[in-house]
Amino acid sequence: MDIVKDMLLPCIYSLIASIAFGVQFNIRFRHMLAAGIGAMLTQLIFTCFEVSGMGQMLCYFFAAAAVSVYSELMARRVHVPVNMYLVIGIIPLVPGGYMYNTMITLVGGDIESFSHQFAEAVGIAGSIAMGVFAVSAIVRLCRIITKQAI
Amino acid sequence: MEITAKELLQITSGIGSMLIEYGAEIYRVEDSIYRIAAVYGFSGRNSGGEKKIEVFAIPASLIITVNDGNEAPLTQTVRISVRGTNLDRVDKLNNLSRYICVEKPDVETINRHIREIGERKVYGYPVRLMSYAVVGATFSLFFGGTPFDALFAGLISMAVFAVSIFVNKVKPSVFFQSVIGSVVIAAMAVLVSKAGLTDSFDKIIIGASMNLVPGVTLTNCMRDFIAGDFLAGMYTLTEAILVAVGMAVGAASSIALVSMI
Numbered sequence: 001m002d003i004v005k006d007m008l009l010p011c012i013y014s015l016i017a018s019i020a021f022g023v024q025f026n027i028r029f030r031h032m033l034a035a036g037i038g039a040m041l042t043q044l045i046f047t048c049f050e051v052s053g054m055g056q057m058l059c060y061f062f063a064a065a066a067v068s069v070y071s072e073l074m075a076r077r078v079h080v081p082v083n084m085y086l087v088i089g090i091i092p093l094v095p096g097g098y099m100y101n102t103m104i105t106l107v108g109g110d111i112e113s114f115s116h117q118f119a120e121a122v123g124i125a126g127s128i129a130m131g132v133f134a135v136s137a138i139v140r141l142c143r144i145i146t147k148q149a150i
Numbered sequence: 151m152e153i154t155a156k157e158l159l160q161i162t163s164g165i166g167s168m169l170i171e172y173g174a175e176i177y178r179v180e181d182s183i184y185r186i187a188a189v190y191g192f193s194g195r196n197s198g199g200e201k202k203i204e205v206f207a208i209p210a211s212l213i214i215t216v217n218d219g220n221e222a223p224l225t226q227t228v229r230i231s232v233r234g235t236n237l238d239r240v241d242k243l244n245n246l247s248r249y250i251c252v253e254k255p256d257v258e259t260i261n262r263h264i265r266e267i268g269e270r271k272v273y274g275y276p277v278r279l280m281s282y283a284v285v286g287a288t289f290s291l292f293f294g295g296t297p298f299d300a301l302f303a304g305l306i307s308m309a310v311f312a313v314s315i316f317v318n319k320v321k322p323s324v325f326f327q328s329v330i331g332s333v334v335i336a337a338m339a340v341l342v343s344k345a346g347l348t349d350s351f352d353k354i355i356i357g358a359s360m361n362l363v364p365g366v367t368l369t370n371c372m373r374d375f376i377a378g379d380f381l382a383g384m385y386t387l388t389e390a391i392l393v394a395v396g397m398a399v400g401a402a403s404s405i406a407l408v409s410m411i
Binding site for chain 1: 178236238280285288289291292356357359361363365373376377401405
């Protein structure tokens with residue numbers, strides 16, 4: 001595999017794109033950079049898992065879990081809502097290609113590939129949600145135990 | 151520093167409705183209000199005490215009831231029809247409620263802070279236009295497009311931004327917004343490829359469409375479900391699904407129609 005093309009460039013793209021998304025969500029510049037690095041890490045972790053031959057859904061799950069951990073830690077450190085980092089961080093994982101293919105195959109009337117693509121897109125979205133779920137639930141549990149502010 | 155039930159109601163409904171409008175999670179809204187009220191001696195839900203406060207929030211409305219034990223309970227309902235995303239203001243409102251919990255300031259100070267937060271600067275049109283272009287172009291490259299695809303995705307994203315400013319003036323539903331955005335993207339992308347400027351329009355559409363993805367809505371949905379706010383979670387989930395369906399409908403119809411030309 002081509003390290004620059006398959007690994008480095010997507011990371012850089014997700015960094016730039018997530019900083020631009022930060023503008024759309026009205027995040028101040030100093031938070032934007034940290035959030036962008038979160039998105040870059042997500043992409044990097046996702047690629048690493050994918051290269052190691054892990055199943056696709058699990059890759060999405062662990063990448064989403066990783067970005068949740070990063071956001072929780074960063075948010076705790078600089079005292080901002082977790083959302084600010086999480087929303088930006090999971091953007092590289094959005095299965096845009098699968099969603100598009102789902103639509104195109106439906107328009108073309110190819111029901112077999114449509115159901116395949118649709119299941120794939122829904123599965124990926126579910127995996128991402130579960131990744132975020134798992135980490136947030138654990139963090140919540142810890143905070144309830146230690147009686148800290150949520 | 152004592153405050154009356156009426157003043158508490160005014161402060162909490164102000165902060166709560168702003169939090170919802172700027173895209174905070176619903177459990178954060180309820181939690182902030184309970185914390186602020188507790189500082190002034192109004193206890194919520196399960197704790198004892200004469201003075202009581204109850205909050206019910208969903209993304210569409212906020213209901214607060216304050217009971218100071220002597221007079222009839224006071225209730226205020228705030229209907230929230232338009233929501234946007236301004237995470238900077240959510241952050242500042244969060245800081246404000248933390249500040250209230252520590253310092254217990256008087257009503258004028260709180261009102262001044264709320265006004266200041268409402269007047270915080272947002273990014274201007276040129277910067278947001280550029281951000282749309284950058285998102286479209288980089289995601290086009292990210293999903294495997296050529297530099298030419300990226301260029302056109304960026305230009306089309308700018309067009310979508312311009313169209314969305316005009317469309318938002320009539321305050322359409324989220325479904326309609328995403329249909330319009332998607333129609334513009336797909337029609338322009340197909341025209342570009344028809345003109346022979348690029349080989350295929352797939353990557354242009356995918357890249358430019360990323361601007362319409364309901365990221366904040368989905369994240370809030372997940373976090374509300376975890377917090378146990380199922381009603382709020384269902385509301386935002388429905389909204390996110392509607393936006394996704396709207397994008398698909400817009401792009402599909404637009405591709406089918408424009409391809410016939």
